[in-house]
Amino acid sequence: MNLKSFLLGACSAVALCGFANAETLTIATVNNGDMIRMQGLTSEFTKANPDIQVEWVTLEENVLRERVTTDIAASGGQYDIVTIGNYEVPIWAKQQWLLPLDGLGDAYDIDDLLPAIRGGLSVDGKLYAAPFYGESAMIMYRKDLFEKAGLQMPDSPTWEFIGEAARKITDRNADIAGICLRGKAGWGENMAFVSALTNSFGGRWFDESWKPQFDQPEWKASLQFYADLMKDAGPSGASSNGFNENLTLFQQGKCGMWIDATVAASFVSNPKDSTVADKVGFALFPNKEGVANHGNWLWSWNLAIPASSQKAEAAQKFIAWATSKEYTDLVASKEGWANVPPGTRTSLYNNEEYKKAAAFAVPTLAAMDAADITKPTIKPVPYTGGQFVAIPEFQALGTTVGQLFSAVIAGQSSVDDALTAAQATATRDMTRAGYIK
Template sequence: MSMKNALFGATALALIGLAAHAEEITIATVNNGDMIIMQELSSKWEEATGNKVNWVVLEENVLRERVTTDIATQGGQYDIMTIGSYEAPIWGKQGWLTVLDGLEGYDYDDLIPAVRAGLSSDGMLFALPFYAESSFTMYRTDLFKAANLTMPEQPTYAQIAEFAAALTKKDAEQYGICLRGKPGWGENMAFFGTLVNTNGGIWFDDKWVPQLDQKPWQDALAYYLDVMTKYGPPGATSNGFNENQALFQTGKCAIWIDATSAAGRVFDPTQSQVAKDVGFAVAPHASVDKGNAWFWAWSLAIPTSSKKAEVAKNFVAWATSKEYVELVGAEKGWVAVPPGTRMSTYKNQNYIDAAPFAATVLSAIEGANPDDATAVPVPYSGIQYVSIPEFQGIGTSVGQNISAALAGQTPAADALAASQATTAREMARAGYPK
C-alpha cells in the first residue's frame, strides 16, 4: 500500500470533508518513542484535513497527573488524552469519556480481542488502542555468549539474579540488570506489581483487606533491593521506562525486564547500538507462574468535555488504523510500527520479516489475563494494577515507599508497613468493602 493510500484509507473517515471546518485540537500524550512518531506523522493528517494539532507531550507520571485532574474536573483542556487500560473502563463508566464504537470505516474486528476488551466497559469501547504491550525479558546475547551463559525460554528470578551477578562490571559501566526505579503506579509499580504476583502476593484479600505487609511482598522487595543494589545502575530511582531503554540501547544493561513495546526500538539499528546482539525471553517467574507479565494498552480517548469531538474522532481513528501502521512502516521502517493492537500487523509479512520478536510479543499480550493474575482468588481484576478508582493514589504512594527503600532512605520493613497503613486508610475512607 502506498503512503497516499495509507493516509486516505477507509478509516481516514472522510478527511477532506472536515477541511471546510478546520479546527485546532489539543492532544496530551506521553513522551514515548511511538508517540513521538505519531507527533511527527500528524502533519500528514493536518495537510489532508486542514486541521491543526496542538501537542502537549509529557513525562509519564506528569501526563497521568494532568489528564486525571482535567478529566475529574471536566476542565476541557484536552480534546484527546493518551490513557491506558486502567483508566479507560473506569472513566468511561463514570461518563467522562466519549464512546468510540460505530466509527464509519473503522476495522474493529481487526483489534486484538484482549486489547479491545481492556478498553471497554459494559460492552462500550471508550478508547482506541495506539499500542499495546505485555512485559518480557531482553538481554545481550553477546555478553551471555562470552560468559558461557544460556538464557532459558522461561527464566526464573533466581536465574536472573545469577546471570546479573555474572555480567556486572560496574567499573566499565556494564550493569547486570536494569529495572524501573522511578516512583509511580505506572512506573516502578508496573514492574514491582508483577514481581509481587509471581511471589504469590496480592493487594487485597477477598474482604478488601490490604496484604502489603505479608511475606510475598517482603520476598519481592528483598529480591528487588538485592539485585538492584548489587547489579543495577547508580541513581536507579530516577530510571523509568525511557531511562532504562536508553541505558539498554547504549550497551549498559545486560538484562532488562520491561515492556514488549521496547522491542521495536532495541532491535532497530538506527536507534540501538546493540540491535544485533539482543535476545528475548518471556517474563521471569518466582514461586508462582501467574501474573508475572503485565498487560497495558496506551490508547487515545476523547473526554466528553471536548467541544471538538468529531474532529478528535477523526484523528484517533486515523492514528490507530491499519493504514497508519502502513504509513509508519513506509516512513520509519517496519520494525518501528506500533505493536500489539491489530491482528493484521502480525499477519503482515513486512512486519514478520523485520520483527523477530513479533510472535513472542503477541503471545505475551494474548496470554496476560487480568482476571486471573494471582495465586489465590481476589475481588479485583488487573495484573500490575487494581481496577478500582482508588488505586491511582494508592499505587503512587506505595511506589514512593518502594523507591525510598531503593534509595536507602527507608528500611524495607518500614516501607511495607507504611504502604499497608496508607492503603488501609484510603480503602476505609473510600468505604470498602462495598
C-alpha cells in the first residue's frame, strides 16, 4: 500500500486528509522585502485553507522577468501565480496570457483599490492582476548629514541642489557616498530611474512619430548629470547596484541620499534592519531647474494568474488573501503598521494608526498622486508610462539601452557613445516593429 492510500484509508482527521489531497500552487515572485514577508506569513493562509499548499520560486528582479515572460509567452504552465508589474498586465491581458480575476469574493472590496492602481491593472473593465504594493519615487536622505553640512532639504528640490548636496556630504574616509542611484542594467532596474530622471529634464523616449530621442539635448544633459554624479558622489561598484543593493547600503549608513521607490521607506525606517532608522527624511522626486516636471513614476507589483494554470480557483483564493485589507491587518499585528504593504488601498491612507506609525505615509501618497503616466514628460508622446514605455517591445529595448548606460557608470563607455548606440538600436527596433513608417 502506498503512502497516499494509507493516509486516505486510515485518517479520520480532516486536516490530515486535506493535506493528502492538497492542491499545490507554484508562485513566482521577486526577492523584495514585502514578498519575503508574505512568504513568512503563508502558513496563515494554508492554515485557513488546508486543501491548498504553496511552493515559492523567489528570484532576483531581472531573472524573474525573464523566466516569467518566457514561460507565459510559451504557455509553459510552470507557475500558477506570477508577480508582475503594471507594465506587463495590460499588454499580457490583451494577448490573453492572463486570466481575469473575477473570483476574489464579495469581501475583497475592489472599490477600495486606489483608482490609478486599479486602472493600470484593468482591461475593458476587468481586473487582470491584484496589487500587492504600489509605489512612486522619492528622495530618502540622512537628516543628520544634512544638518552637519549646513544643508536643508527644500520642499521641492531641484537636481542642481541634489548634485551640490550629494558632493558636499560625501565622505570617502567614512565610506559614505553622498548619493546612491540604480546602476544595474535592466528596463526595470537602472532604466526605471534614468527614464524618470530624463522625464524630469524634459526629455522623452520617442516623439509623436515614434522617432527615438536619444540624440536630443535633454538626454545628453540627464545622462551626463547622472554619470558625473555617480563618479563624484556615488558608491563604488555603482553599475552593479539595483534596488536591493542600494537599500542595503542605505540601511548600513553608507548613503547620504537615495532616490528610489517609495516602498523602500518602511525598510530604511525600521530599526530592526536599518542603522539610520531615526535619521531619515523624505522629499519629492527632483526636477531640473526651469522644468516643471518631477518625473514621478507609478508602479505596482501585482499577483496574476497565467492562462496556462490549471488551478485558477485556488490561485484566486490566495491572491484574494494576499492583497486584502485583512492581510494588511495581519502584517500590522505581527510587524507594526509601518511595515504593511503600501500604495494600493484608499483605506490605508485614511487609517490614523498607519499615518501615525509611518512618517512616510503622507509623502508616499503625495508622490503617487503627483504621478501621471498619461503625461510622463512636458513634451507630447505617443505612449503612456512614467519610468517605462507601455509597448511590448520596451522590455527588450529597455534592457539593451540599460546595458549601454550601465557601461557608462562602470567607466567602460562615454555618454556620447552610449547615446549614439541607443539611438541606432532604438531606431532599428522601432522600424522593424513597424512603429516608424
